Amino acid sequence: MWRYALCMLISGLAWGSVVEGQWEDHRTLFWLDIGLGAPAYVLVAFRRRWPLPIAVLLNAMAAFSGIAAGPACLAAVSLASRRVLWELAILGSVGLVGGQVFNSVQPIHDPEAAWVDITINFIVTVALLGWGMYIGSRRELLWTLRDQVEKAQRERDLRADQARTSERGRIAREMHDVLAHRISQVSMHANALMYRDDLSAEEMRESVAVIQEKANEALDDLRSVLGVLRDPATGQLLDKPQPTYADLVELVDEARESGMNIEYADLLDAGAPVPDVTGRTVYRIVQEALTNARKHAPGALVSVTLSGSEAEGIDILVRNPVGFGSPAPRSGLGLVGLRERAELRGGRLDHGRDGSTFVLHGWIPWET
Numbered sequence: 515m516w517r518y519a520l521c522m523l524i525s526g527l528a529w530g531s532v533v534e535g536q537w538e539d540h541r542t543l544f545w546l547d548i549g550l551g552a553p554a555y556v557l558v559a560f561r562r563r564w565p566l567p568i569a570v571l572l573n574a575m576a577a578f579s580g581i582a583a584g585p586a587c588l589a590a591v592s593l594a595s596r597r598v599l600w601e602l603a604i605l606g607s608v609g610l611v612g613g614q615v616f617n618s619v620q621p622i623h624d625p626e627a628a629w630v631d632i633t634i635n636f637i638v639t640v641a642l643l644g645w646g647m648y649i650g651s652r653r654e655l656l657w658t659l660r661d662q663v664e665k666a667q668r669e670r671d672l673r674a675d676q677a678r679t680s681e682r683g684r685i686a687r688e689m690h691d692v693l694a695h696r697i698s699q700v701s702m703h704a705n706a707l708m709y710r711d712d713l714s715a716e717e718m719r720e721s722v723a724v725i726q727e728k729a730n731e732a733l734d735d736l737r738s739v740l741g742v743l744r745d746p747a748t749g750q751l752l753d754k755p756q757p758t759y760a761d762l763v764e765l766v767d768e769a770r771e772s773g774m775n776i777e778y779a780d781l782l783d784a785g786a787p788v789p790d791v792t793g794r795t796v797y798r799i800v801q802e803a804l805t806n807a808r809k810h811a812p813g814a815l816v817s818v819t820l821s822g823s824e825a826e827g828i829d830i831l832v833r834n835p836v837g838f839g840s841p842a843p844r845s846g847l848g849l850v851g852l853r854e855r856a857e858l859r860g861g862r863l864d865h866g867r868d869g870s871t872f873v874l875h876g877w878i879p880w881e882t
Contacts, residue, residue: 521558521584525551528580532620543578543619551581558585561592566601569593570608577612578619586612587642594646595653602643609639687851696732698805699772700725702812728772759793762800766818769804775815776804783823788880795859795878796820796828802852803832803874811835811872823880827861830876836867852876 533544554575561568569589576586586609593605613635707713707721757765766778782788788796800818807816816834849865856863861878 517588518555521555521588523584524587525581525584528576528583532580547579547581550575550579554579554582554585558588561589565589565593565596566604569605573605573608573612577615580616583616590639590642591646591649594643595650597647597650602647606639606643609642610635613639687855693732694802694805696728698808699728700732702772702808703728724772756790756794757797758790759788759796762793762797762820765797765801765804769808772808773813774804774808775813777815777817779817779819781819781821782828785824788828792828792859792878792880795855795861796830796876798855799830799852799863799874799876799878800832802849803834806849806872806874807832807834822877825880827877827879830874830878832874833868833871836870836872849874 533547554572557568557572569586569592572582572586572589575582590605590609594602610632614631617631617635703721703725707718707725710721713721762780763778766776770776803818804816807814811834814835816832819831820828821831822828849863853863856876856878859878861876863874863876865872865874867873
């Protein structure tokens with residue numbers, strides 16, 4: 515509505531300057547002005563559908579109608595916002611000619627002031643077209659900024675989704691690595707208990723107590739894994755009870771206490787402490803190897819050998835006979851997860867049968 519109000523103001527100024535002379539000296543121009551001005555207010559409503567034809571037509575009508583001057587100005591600004599140079603050239607020419615024709619045919623025309631009229635017409639035309647180009651440029655800038663904001667929001671959401679997916683994958687790997695080790699111990703003891711019918715009540719209680727202890731340790735490990743979740747307010751890790759290279763001896767001793775037969779050789783030439791990230795990866799590889807050996811070759815001799823140095827990296831070699839297995843379910847995901855973990859640290863992990871022996875061979879760079 516404010517646009518039409520501005521049009522009426524411009525029309526009032528243009529027609530008001532000549533209406534008295536039209537009525538007194540040239541009544542035909544008076545009615546022509548009204549006859550062209552009224553339809554101009556209807557045509558200007560279609561300026562966005564046919565920008566160039568409407569703008570040219572209204573500026574041509576303004577050559578004989580001061581009332582049409584308002585709609586002509588609005589249509590000119592609207593067309594100029596498109597910023598198409600050849601359209602601006604056509605409209606500018608029609609506007610200048612129309613302005614001169616209007617000044618020439620009005621009763622109050624002063625031939626000696628023609629150069630003043632030309633100057634004013636030129637300034638008004640350039641101002642209208644310049645204002646329209648500014649509006650078009652501003653609209654494009656706002657559209658670009660809005661598009662960039664929407665694109666940034668989409669990229670932010672995508673990064674958030676990727677971060678959540680990565681975090682879920684990391685937690686899933688940690689849960690598998692930790693819980694598979696504990697649950698396999700529970701499964702092994704329960705399996706042995708199921709086939710023993712010569713145990714006394716006291717021995718039965720002791721075996722059940724071992725199962726309970728391993729189940730409690732599994733729950734403790736689960737709480738530790740969930741502790742790596744991040745605080746939603748700060749984004750910091752809530753807890754980091756993750757194993758390191760120094761915990762390998764305790765892992766092997768614990769496995770021996772559960773009944774496994776393990777040969778453990780640490781030949782690592784550690785001139786400097788093993789980085790925690792590297793040590794954690796080595797720990798998980800050995801842990802998964804012992805878990806697999808416990809499930810698939812219970813009672814067999816498992817050989818664990820660590821070697822290397824700060825310059826050469828850490829070499830992990832685990833060997834055990836291919837056994838008859840146990841009733842524990844096999845997911846096949848442990849070794850897949852370990853290979854991904856090793857590759858993420860810049861290392862590698864291979865596994866397979868060598869005759870009647872299952873071999874797991876990994877290498878992790880010292881600094882990852």
